[in-house]
Amino acid sequence: MPIKESELILNPDGSIYHLNLKPEHIANTIILVGDQDRISKVTSNFDSIEFKTQKREFKTQTGHFKGKRITVISTGIGPDNIDIVLNEIDALVNIDFSTRQIKENLKSLNIIRIGTSGSLQEHIPVDGFVLSTHGLDINGMLHSYQINSISNSDIEDAFIKQTNWHSNKSRPIVVNGSKKLLKKLESDITYKGLTATAGGFYGPQGRVLRLPVQDAELNSKMDAFMFNNICVSNFEMETSAIFGLAKLLGHEAMSINAIIANRAVGTFSKNPAKTIENLITYTLNKITE
Template sequence: MTDRSEIVIVNERLYHLGVKKGDLAQNVFIVGDPARAIRVSKEFDTIEREISNREYLTFTGTYKGIPVSVIGTGIGTDNVEIALVEAFIAHEFNLKDNTRKNDCPPMTFIRLGTSGGVHPDIAPDTLAISSYALGLDNTGLYYDEAPVDEIVERIEIKAKQILTDAALKDSRFRGKIIPYASKASTEITEALAKQAAKHNVKFEVGITVSSPGFYGPSSRFIEGLKYTFPDIKGSLSKLEIDGLRVLNMEMESSLFFHLCGQMGYRAGTICTVISASTSSDDVVDYDAAIGSAIKIGLKTLVDLNKETNLEA
């Protein structure tokens, strides 16, 4: 194994994001849908850079005087992994010799997403603010990090038992799914909840499940397909640790928190619940639903910068 960081640069730009040194602000919104990145950028006071490369779309500008970026990553933890690592490289490395600086201030990431509900009492249009995430993907397993607290360990133990019990008894994959848990930055979770409460928006704080797929891994029935877990959504809805219950299912936050934690960066997620627990094919008005998450995310950014006096 080489001791030299293996960074791929093409024409002075990182291979996937297409950004060069200085193209990203210290404060970054992460969204899945590139169209959502465009929508977030329209809230900026200024836009200084627009970079489109592969499936990634990045805007950098200012909001209320705060330098900020938004990155549209596409769907899934694998896409988020690439975006976060390349953001880390752009922020902390000299791209001419691939050496890492030692005095870089931490970045702040806030994910603005959409998700499916898992409880009948969590209605569509509710904002789910993640305190922890449960990863059903395996991307996070490639980044070794000790559990940040006891709750992470308990989520992992309980989730593994639930998944084993929920699998078809004759499935060759029964007992082979190894879930992992990760924790959002408490500071961001609390700031998001504070802003949601201040603006009278329906919200809950709890655990977000990140699935590696939209259909089978999220219990969306499709005739002709046989799933290992007939009702993974219903099974995981029973997971609750110290009053924190599973609120929603999406496809990114597990790796997002896990990797940002290893980098020493702050990370938090706020997702609009756009479908009910009993009708995942019935989605509310997408444009209207995501507006609340964007609004609260932007106000949280301002709040965090007032408190910490960060400069990007």
């Protein structure tokens, strides 16, 4: 049965609604960044750029680096934007827009988030790179989907117990990242850990300006969490959503973050722009090896 126009929304030119993209515009390897200004920082390394577009915060450029075709897309901030981006990227390759039918042969993409984050652990230094072995969803977006096949209940139960997770909040969800992409991107200069994904920047990450938070001790509890040598390495707003939707849709996904602050020791990068530049160069070279 064809997907209804109200569910799969296309622009008058036939492009997908939010991203303003057609299937031929994207590569099989996709880099996601939050900040649209970071697109040019990635593609300035390219040998050539074949396509550019932007709609709202969603900016896309596709080109070639060392002979490999790569698409770079800005997602904006937060898991709600990731819900849009991942679903529309998948639709571009796995739904026939002319018939509105799901294709018989589904395609799996390689999706890599390049981001910035703060470390929660003393051993992960400022200016280091963290690869996310898991995403910890504490924002609840993934509960809109059937997630039993992708969640890790043993880690989730341990996290709930150790943090005394409030019953009014959504149950935490832990999703594995791609082992294939982890192996490709890791090296002796990368660190690994579980990346927590919040649904906001202030209260959801324990920041207090004028509004008190529900659990003022939650951050310290998260810092101390440990289960089978898995700890919460860093805190941001996209990784678990990318991991969860990618896994449900059959794509490979990995998140690599430049650490520009270490909350455990109270340090901040002296040159965060350089650290991000180094991460971009590192990632591009690793995915084209």
